[in-house]
Amino acid sequence: METIEKLVVDKKNESISWFRFGQTKNITIPGLDQATIEPKKWNILVLTGSGEPPNSLMILDDEGRMLRELSPPDGFKFYYLSNHPEIGGAVVCVTDEPIQGWNDWLFGIDYSKSSLIKHCPAH
Known part of the structure; x- marks a missing residue:
């Protein structure tokens, strides 16, 4: 069941807001870059x-x-947030050295291990 609606990201004011069961939620996040619904x-x-x-x-x-806070995988840097039909919420990470010919990779979230898992090249 959908519990989050109308996510609004205000990078300038470092805040996000959304509706949850008809109530507005709003939080400030220092250093906010991007946000998306998983x-x-x-x-x-x-x-x-x-x-x-x-x-x-x-x-x-x-x-x-806050449920978890994760760092980029070794050898990678965070690039942008995405969603993938198989894994749901994901983050695209980049590496300076290509892996199998690709620099941009889609990582899914393993909630049980609090880690990121390389899924596939990002297109």
Whole structure:
């Protein structure tokens, strides 16, 4: 069941807002870069960081509580948030050295291990 609706990202004011069961939720996130709804678990994925590229992936529940905070995988940098039909919420990460001919890779979230799993090249 959908619990998060109308996610609004205000990068300038470092805040996100959304509706949850008819109530507005709003939180400030220092260093906010991007945010998206994770459609399989109904969490909010947030990339943050004071520089370029973002250096932290925050996973929030539908109330805005922090569930996990992840760093980029070794050898990669966060690039942007995405959704994939098989794995749900995902993050595209880039590497300087191509792997199997690709620099951009889609990583899914393994909630049980609090880690990112390389899924496929990002197209």
